[in-house]
Amino acid sequence: MGLxxxxxxxGTARPRPFVVASAGGTRARLIAEAEVRxxxxxxxxxxxETGLLVVCGDPGAALAEAIETVWRDAPGPRARVRLPAEASxxxxxxxxxxxxxxxxxxxxxxxxxxxxxxxxxxxPAAPDDGGDTSAMDHDMDxxxxxxxxxxxxxHHMMMRPGGLAMAEQExxxxxxxxxxxxxxxxxxxxxxxxxxxxxxxxxxxVVQLAEVTAVDTTGDAPYWDGAxxxxxxxxxxxxxxxxxYVAGWDGAASRAALLRDxxxxxxxxxxxxxxxAVFARRVGRSRTLxxxxxGIGRIAPEAAERHGLAxxxxxxxxxxxxxxxxxxxxxxxxxxxxxxxxxxxxxESGAAGxxxxxxxxxxxxxxxxxxxIVASLDPDLAGLGRADG
Amino acid sequence: MAxxxxxxVVALPLALAALAWAAAALDAVLGAASAGGTGSGPGPxxxxxxxxxxxxxVRLLTQQxxxxxxxxxxxxxxxxxxxxxxxxLAAVVVPLGGRAVADLPVGVVWFNTMEVAVWGALWLTGWxxxxxxxxxxxxxxxxxxxxxxxxxxxxxxTAALGAGSLDLGExxxxxxxLWFAVWMPVAFAVYLxxxxxxxFWGPLGHPLGGDxxxxxxxxxxxxxxxxxxxxxxLLLTVAAAVAVPLFLGGGAGPLLPAWAWTLVKTCAVLGxxxxxxxxxxxxxxxxxxxxxxxVLIPATLLQMLVVGVVVLD
Numbered sequence: 001m002g003l004x005x006x007x008x009x010x011g012t013a014r015p016r017p018f019v020v021a022s023a024g025g026t027r028a029r030l031i032a033e034a035e036v037r038x039x040x041x042x043x044x045x046x047x048x049e050t051g052l053l054v055v056c057g058d059p060g061a062a063l064a065e066a067i068e069t070v071w072r073d074a075p076g077p078r079a080r081v082r083l084p085a086e087a088s089x090x091x092x093x094x095x096x097x098x099x100x101x102x103x104x105x106x107x108x109x110x111x112x113x114x115x116x117x118x119x120x121x122x123x124p125a126a127p128d129d130g131g132d133t134s135a136m137d138h139d140m141d142x143x144x145x146x147x148x149x150x151x152x153x154x155h156h157m158m159m160r161p162g163g164l165a166m167a168e169q170e171x172x173x174x175x176x177x178x179x180x181x182x183x184x185x186x187x188x189x190x191x192x193x194x195x196x197x198x199x200x201x202x203x204x205x206v207v208q209l210a211e212v213t214a215v216d217t218t219g220d221a222p223y224w225d226g227a228x229x230x231x232x233x234x235x236x237x238x239x240x241x242x243x244x245y246v247a248g249w250d251g252a253a254s255r256a257a258l259l260r261d262x263x264x265x266x267x268x269x270x271x272x273x274x275x276x277a278v279f280a281r282r283v284g285r286s287r288t289l290x291x292x293x294x295g296i297g298r299i300a301p302e303a304a305e306r307h308g309l310a311x312x313x314x315x316x317x318x319x320x321x322x323x324x325x326x327x328x329x330x331x332x333x334x335x336x337x338x339x340x341x342x343x344x345x346x347x348e349s350g351a352a353g354x355x356x357x358x359x360x361x362x363x364x365x366x367x368x369x370x371x372x373i374v375a376s377l378d379p380d381l382a383g384l385g386r387a388d389g
Numbered sequence: 390m391a392x393x394x395x396x397x398v399v400a401l402p403l404a405l406a407a408l409a410w411a412a413a414a415l416d417a418v419l420g421a422a423s424a425g426g427t428g429s430g431p432g433p434x435x436x437x438x439x440x441x442x443x444x445x446x447v448r449l450l451t452q453q454x455x456x457x458x459x460x461x462x463x464x465x466x467x468x469x470x471x472x473x474x475x476x477x478l479a480a481v482v483v484p485l486g487g488r489a490v491a492d493l494p495v496g497v498v499w500f501n502t503m504e505v506a507v508w509g510a511l512w513l514t515g516w517x518x519x520x521x522x523x524x525x526x527x528x529x530x531x532x533x534x535x536x537x538x539x540x541x542x543x544x545x546x547t548a549a550l551g552a553g554s555l556d557l558g559e560x561x562x563x564x565x566x567l568w569f570a571v572w573m574p575v576a577f578a579v580y581l582x583x584x585x586x587x588x589f590w591g592p593l594g595h596p597l598g599g600d601x602x603x604x605x606x607x608x609x610x611x612x613x614x615x616x617x618x619x620x621x622x623l624l625l626t627v628a629a630a631v632a633v634p635l636f637l638g639g640g641a642g643p644l645l646p647a648w649a650w651t652l653v654k655t656c657a658v659l660g661x662x663x664x665x666x667x668x669x670x671x672x673x674x675x676x677x678x679x680x681x682x683x684v685l686i687p688a689t690l691l692q693m694l695v696v697g698v699v700v701l702d
Contacts, residue, residue: 004451007447007450007451008451010444010447011444011445011447011448011449011450011451011452012448012451013444014441014444014445014448015448016445016448037424037425040421040434040437040438042417042420042441045599045602045603046602046603046607048455048602048603048607048608048609048610049603049606049607049609049610049614051452073455073456073457074455075452075453075454075455075610075611076452076453077451077452077453113453116453120456181521183521183522189602190599190602191599202521204528205525205528205529244670245599246599246600247600247670247671248592248594248595248598248599248600248670248671249669249670249671250420250423250599250666250667251419251420251423251666251667251668252423252670254420254423254424255423257424258423258424258425286669286670288592288669288670288672289670291676292670292671292672292673292676366673366675367525367600367601368595368598368600368601368673368675369673369675371600372600
């Protein structure tokens with residue numbers, strides 16, 4: 001084995017996987033995340049920094065295209081593996097083993113890298129491999145914001161030599177004339193609701209316009225709504241962990257994920273209770289977190305009612321996080337009881353309500369606040385196709 | 390103060406690199422601990438995590454560079470390379486055992502200058518990729534600079550005022566018996582906050598925030614990313630190392646030689662800075678700016694006034 005092989009093998013022995021899930025792929029995502037943690041790997045923050053893409057669930061055409069766009073520019077050595085919605089933990093283990101082997105296959109990776117040097121970087125104006133020649137339809141839906149100024153009205157705009165559109169200019173809220181960038185969020189983004197895509201018009205880092213799209217919802221039953229308090233408690237922990245990640249608190253986010261997997265693995269409430277209490281005290285008492293999440297994304301009770309939102313969606317981001325924490329605390333002692341909507345841990349009221357209020361909440365907010373708002377509602381799009389027919 | 394031997398010119402970057410590596414390893418261990426401390430492979434998870442920085446470095450070294458359309462590559466590269474260079478140059482004025490590699494009479498100003506070069510570096514990195522999220526990340530750091538830099542400079546001046554010198558060695562020597570951290574607690578606390586801010590680390594790491602999928606560093610891959618991340622750890626290390634002569638009495642201490650005390654104190658500060666990342670959520674400048682200007686600046690000015698009165702006495 002030559003030096004290059006040795007180095008590649010050593011470096012790819014601990015890859016940084018990026019996990020992307022389809023709307024119905026929550027179960028597979030949880031299995032993948034647990035397996036990644038079992039191996040002591042760290043997840044990548046974006047698909048740009050890694051060559052290992054783990055696709056969970058069964059992406060439809062639109063999500064598959066977004067994943068393809070990300071994949072095209074993933075830096076080599078790279079491997080893309082899929083975990084179907086019904087996959088088992090053993091399958092996740094096998095799939096990730098295969099990925100490591102693929103990453104360390106120097107000859108194949110080298111050939112792949114050479115081919116991509118010749119092909120050049122992703123270009124919105126270039127025809128797709130798949131024969132989709134309409135550059136105008138081909139938005140950059142990969143959530144890494146790989147482009148500035150891809151406007152919505154291409155035919156009016158001056159094109160730059162690279163094929164990218166120039167930024168438009170519009171008056172901002174203070175009457176200043178500023179560049180407008182059209183940037184999509186999702187569906188391939190970490191700690192982001194699966195299957196959600198929000199197209200934004202940004203001025204500076206302020207969202208001026210937000211348009212919400214559900215990508216490839218299939219009408220699968222939402223995973224977190226499964227029978228039993230256990231599943232719902234785990235769902236709240238999942239949401240809380242993702243919100244904490246978006247809030248820039250990695251330590252608390254991974255503790256929430258650990259508790260979530262403990263709940264799903266069937267640990268008893270007596271074991272998890274004290275561990276959760278430590279976590280909840282740290283998060284609940286964090287003045288910094290309260291300072292950063294208070295006052296944004298406020299939903300008035302009557303607005304919540306009008307949009308068919310559950311009562312727990314009222315208030316601001318900080319209030320919603322507190323609501324989750326107290327729901328979890330209430331649910332832990334009775335994990336093995338069947339869920340009943342009479343109790344605090346109500347099921348999802350459907351994603352339609354959160355999706356309807358999101359644009360209004362996001363407009364006028366900064367990027368960071370916008371992401372916190374989305375994370376604090378954490379709509380589960382799995383049930384959307386079913387609810388809307 | 391004695392001139393430092395020639396070998397110190399080589400030893401300093403090596404020592405810095407070792408400390409930066411230790412910081413990265415500590416971060417990996419703390420990360421593994423909050424993820425349950427498990428992990429397959431040889432040895433317990435936490436011990437195994439110590440090897441993470443090395444695996445990650447090799448992974449990035451053997452990784453293909455990701456390219457974005459119309460990226461300004463020279464600007465990105467300048468931004469990336471300036472980080473470790475500025476950090477290393479900032480460290481030449483740190484006295485190790487009574488002597489610094491470059492014993493500048495204006496060491497405090499030199500350190501401050503190098504640290505401000507980071508503003509440009511991070512912004513160039515964010516700008517150069519021609520990508521929306523890195524651009525927003527780069528601008529976040531400019532806002533962060535506006536928030537932390539003035540309190541930071543007042544704090545540096547306060548320590549210099551206490552010693553009557555801008556030479557880090559003389560500032561350390563002036564703390565004979567009483568550390569500045571003890572009788573200038575506000576200045577020391579603000580310095581620690583600004584140390585996190587200048588290395589865009591932990592609670593003040595929003596320019597590289599997960600909400601922007603990695604912010605200014607989003608499009609960096611391969612060796613570029615390695616140099617960038619190494620530069621950030623070096624900055625954190627230097628910020629910790631400078632706290633020692635400024636506030637913690639430099640190399641003074643019983644039994645051990647001066648260089649060992651400097652090292653021990655640097656490691657303690659560095660460990661605290663690394664730990665802060667796990668302990669606090671990210672702070673957004675739109676909210677922090679108000680506190681920085683209405684609380685931190687008056688507080689540091691008052692601290693300076695108190696020090697000034699004591700010194701005049």
